Structures are given as C-alpha cells and as structure tokens.
C-alpha cells in the first residue's frame with residue numbers, strides 16, 4: 368500500500384483525503400470521445416471518479432494545510448477533510464496556515480461550514496495575489512463565463528470569515544522552505560507550492576493534472592473547468608518538462624490518493640511523458 372506520509376528533508380507531508388468527486392469524460396476539451404475513452408480505459412459515458420486530496424505539512428511544529436477541500440454541499444462523497452484530519456490527530460482547530468493552490472470550489476469551499484462559519488478558526492489563509500485579484504477583488508463582468516461567475520460568488524463567501532487573516536503574496540517564499548510558483552491557466556492565479564528542505568524538494572502542484580490517464584499522455588487536453596483552456600495545457604506541458612528534467616517529486620490534488628509521484632520523459636514514439644505513483 369502506498370504511504371500517506373512522505374519526508375521532504377526535515378518536513379513531513381501527509382496526504383489527507385477530502386473524498387471523491389464524480390464527473391465524466393465530457394469535461395475534456397479537444398479530444399474525440401473515442402480518444403478520451405481509449406486513454407481512460409472506459410466507456411465515454413461512464414462516470415469518472417476524481418480523488419480530492421489536501422496535503423498537511425508539519426513545519427517546525429506548525430500545521431500547514433494545502434487546500435481546504437470541498438465543504439459539505441458539493442457532492443455527498445466530498446467534504447470528508449475535517450473528519451480525516453481529526454482521525455490523524457490534527458483537528459481543523461490545530462491548523463495554523465492554509466496555502467491555497469486556487470479558489471475553485473473543490474479547494475476552497477471547505478473553508479466554511481453550511482452556515483458560513485470558518486472550519487479552521489485559527490488559520491491564516493495564503494493566496495497568490497493574482498488569484499485574489501481575479502476572484503476576491505472584483506465583481507463579475509460581461510466577459511465572465513457562468514462557471515467563473517459562480518466561483519466569484521462562492522470564493523468570496525468561503526473566505527469571508529477569514530477577513531483580516533488573509534495574506535496575498537507574489538511568487539517566492541511564503542513560509543520557511545515553502546515558495547509560491549504561479550502556474551496560470553487552470554485559473555488566473557493557479558499556484559504550485561514548492562517545498563525545499565536540505566537537498567530534497569516536492570512540488571505540490573494543485574490542478575496541473577486532473578485525469579492522469581488522459582492528460583499525462585495528452586497534456587494538450589484542456590478541461591471545461593479551465594478558466595483559460597489555451598493557457599492551461601501550455602502550462603501543463605512546461606511543468607511536465609520542468610519536473611521531469613529536475614526529477615522533482617510532485618503531489619497532486621486529483622492524482623490517485625495519496626497523490627505523490629513523478630513525471631518522466633519517455634523515449635521516441637508514443638507519449639512524451641509518463642506518471643508513476645510513489646510506492
């Protein structure tokens with residue numbers, strides 16, 4: 368069985384599940400239904416189940432969480448993060464900092480309960496200034512899709528009880544050994560979090576990949592969830608190139624639980640990249 372905790376130098380990182388998001392292959396853009404089905408290994412109209420993972424970082428006695436899960440009103444199989452944190456002895460009250468990769472509902476709605484109260488009463492939120500500008504510091508305009516409009520409303524509600532303890536940051540070190548690396552496309556301010564301790568590193572890459580069976584062999588496959596479906600695939604290809612070249616371990620919000628693995632460049636012929644889950 369693969370391990371839920373890994374060491375990155377002196378830092379321990381533990382995958383904590385929020386549950387399973389049910390979706391379908393029709394969220395994929397730019398591939399034929401036949402191609403989607405072939406890569407995914409199932410019928411085009413079969414349900415697809417995406418894991419939703421958060422990552423708990425033990426940083427010199429502080430409990431830092433990457434992403435807050437989906438909350439209680441998205442799907443009944445989601446919103447399990449608070450209970451799963453309690454089960455490992457780190458209840459939501461113990462979380463000191465939450466690093467957000469972006470403000471989509473499966474990452475940010477879990478900040479609040481059904482009454483709009485903070486699930487993490489003692490946590491500071493850290494969000495990239497570009498993500499904050501797009502979702503938190505403006506109202507909808509004519510150019511926004513229906514999906515963006517919904518997220519504009521939901522993300523403001525999700526962060527409301529954290530007013531006064533939200534830190535917006537540019538790229539660079541946000542906490543000792545943890546840096547923000549803007550990788551936009553999925554959202555305007557989509558952020559990967561790079562951990563470094565000694566010589567070891569880990570890239571917690573958020574939503575660079577949703578469906579590894581499809582998007583690793585075909586990084587050009589965008590999703591309807593992408594705010595910019597042209598930029599998201601370009602960013603994905605660049606990140607694949609970067610982590611493969613530097614043999615940088617990755618952790619993904621939607622990679623099979625616990626979500627740790629590596630991307631390697633393949634030889635000639637066939638797909639350029641492959642994903643291998645950590646043992």
Ligand SMILES: [Zn+2]
Pocket residue numbers: 471473474574620621
């Ligand atoms: Zn997501």
